[in-house]
Amino acid sequence: MVRTYKRKTNRSDISEENIMAAVEDVLQGRLSIRTAATTYNLTKSTLGKRLKKIKRRRSENPGRDHDAPDRQDSDDPISFASPFQSKYSSQQVFTSAQEEQLAKYFIQSSKMNYGLTYTQAQKLAYDYAKKLNVKYPPSWNNSLSARKDWMKSFMKRYPILSLRKAENTSMARVSAFNETNVKEFFDNLQRALEKYKITPERIYNLDETGVATVLDVPKVIAKTGTKQVGQAVSAERGELVTFCAIISGVGNTIPPVYVFPRAKFKDVFMKAAPTGSLGLANKSGSGWMTSILFLDLIKHIQKHTKCTKFKTYLKQAFNDWLVNHPGRRVSIYEIAQLTEKAYQKAFTLANICSGFRKTGIVPFDRGIFKEDDFVAASVTDTRDPVATDALSTSVLRHQKKIDWKKKKIAKQKKKQVKHNLFDNVEQQANDSDDSGEKVSYAHDESDCLSEMDRENSEEEFMQDVEAIIDRESGMPNIKVGDFLLVKYCTKKTQKYYEGEVEEIVDGKYFMNFLRKTGTGFTLPQVPDKDLIELEQVELKLPKPRTSETTARSSSIKRFQVDYRAYNVN
Structure with a gap:
């Protein structure tokens, strides 16, 4: 046909x-x-x-x-x-209205990041025709799908549709980009802009990309009908250099940062690089950015504080260099020179301002994303994270642990503490009556008070622990001056630190942490402070006890808490 x-x-x-x-x-x-x-x-x-x-x-x-x-x-x-x-x-399989429904379905599937291929669309058309019980070509029954002729004609009738190369999108990104999270982001951004009076020139965006010595080649002119067209590259697999670009909300740029896969940095790596660029070396030889190197990058931003079609321009620059240097290979020594040309073309004022405008950051626009932008997240919709049940998974888990401890303590108080104490007191009273002597109960009463004191402290501890979340409002019941046990997660373990709440900022807690000593906790000479989230709060501790004997002992705080279940530092 x-x-x-x-x-x-x-x-x-x-x-x-x-x-x-x-x-x-x-x-x-x-x-x-x-x-x-x-x-x-x-x-x-x-x-x-x-x-x-x-x-x-x-x-x-x-x-x-x-x-x-x-x-x-x-x-x-x-x-x-x-x-x-x-x-x-007159010979169409579907009416115009039915085809419009198909077109809308294809568009909706694409917005949800579950777009259909030609083969899948043809099978869907066959099932759709069977369901509607309309007349269709007998050849569709052989392959259980519509034919290519129908698919091509359908695409021509609806120029709004086109076959596109999809970009891999992780499930985490699909589910996280939803209306609730975006609203929370803009709420936090607005509070930060208003509180700290942040102007657009103080808003920066940093992004890193890997630049290998071997990139995909651009399209070249060749003879029509040639099955395979070759283009010279440096090697089968190249070395990776990390390129970090930094831009501001008003269109300014900070010279880029390069991370080379070498144990020692050499000045020759930065040959013909953009003026003011910073070169770093990864001792592991991977060319990746690390936490230590990132500190150097932050210093670089501080020094210069006064995306894009980058990869497209970079491919052109690579190909131009290989064409002009036949027989030579691109190494990490040419990376800075080649990226300089692409950098000047890609990081223009218009491109930078457009990037900030598209995200609604500069100028601030919380309505930049429409309802259709969140369609993909509807596939993985879960419970609203800002629902009335404000307890996080971590807090709920520890609440169960608290309930278990409360029951255990209650049993101990009934069976051991009270029973044993009163038995001892009663036995001593009987002994005194038999001997006719007056016995002083000072020692026994002190023991009794000591045990009862421990009971009260345990009860007080359990009450304070339960007070992390208010039962009626479902909101955190933490105030300035409270002591908390805070959890920090590493790759393999979890560490816990005790600290005092100094300030509460937008639902977060500014902590002044204590240091563990032989007999308790004390404030370090150099203050250790940090801003934490509610999810990091493991326990709300009871009021500390101090000894007034000496100045040194009065600075040591002790908490009536069993730390055996926690790796306290």
Whole structure:
């Protein structure tokens, strides 16, 4: 079948509106067939064929209301004569309305990051035709899918659709980019902008990309029909150099940073690099950015504080260099020189400002993302993280642990503490009565008070622990001056630190941490402070006890807490 046929004459380009008007006049008896054909610039045979189709359909459906439209998207009272808008589509499998539903489905699937390939779309069309019980070519039954001819014609009828190369998108990114998270981001951004009076020139964006000595080659001119076209590159696999670009909200840039896969940095690495660029070396030989190197990058930003089509320009620069240096290979010594050309072209004022504007950061625009932008997250919708149940998974887990401890302590108080204490007191009273001597209970009473004191401290501890979350409001019940046990997670272990809440900022807690000594905890000479989240709060501790004996002992704080379950530092 010819898919790209072009009509050579326009003699069959007849207005469908004229045909419908002429048919209506003839059916209403206002004009004869010949007069109607002449009036509407139609041939008598064309008008006659259309009238025969209408009469045949009326005879096949005698009980039908012929004054009602046959299709929902048609306002013409005689549109039931043909289920299609044009006589040229009389052999279509689906009506225009049905095809529009298919097109909308393809677009919606793409927005949800589950787009369909041609093969999947053809199978869907076959299932759709079977479900609607419409007439379709018998060849569809052989492959259980529509044919390529139908798919190509469908794509031509809907130019809004096109075959695109999809970009890999992780499930974590799909589920995280939802309306709730975006709203929370802009709320935090707005509070930070208002509180610290941050202006656009103080907003920076940093992004890193890997630049290998071997990149994909651009398209080149070759002979038509050639099955394989080669283009010289430096090697099968190249070495990786990390390129870090830094831009500000007003369109300014900070010279880039390079991380080379070498144990020692050499000045020759930065040959012809952008002026002011920083070169670093990764001792492991990987070329990746590390936490230690990132500190040097921060210092670089401080020094210079006064994305893009980068990869496209970089591919062109690589290919130009190889063409101009036949037989030579690109090494890490040419990376800085090649990226300099792409950097100047890609990081322009317009591109930088557009990047900040598209995200709604500069200028600030919390409505930059519309409802359709969050369609992909609907596939993995979970419970709203800002629901009335404000307890995090971590807090809920520890609440169960608290309930278990509370029950255990209650049993101990009933079976051991009270029972043993009163038994001892009663036994001593009986002994004194038998001997006739007056016995002093000072020692025993002190023991009793000591045990009861421990009970009260345990009860007080459990009450303070439960007070992390208010039962009625579901909100944290932590105030300035409280002591908390805070959790920090590393790659393999979890470490816990005790500290005092100095300030509460936007639901976060500014902590002044203590240091562990032999008998308790004390404030270090150099203050250790940090801002933590509610999820890091392991326990709310009871009020500390101190000894007033000496100045040194009075600075040591002790908590009535069993630390055996925690790796306290």
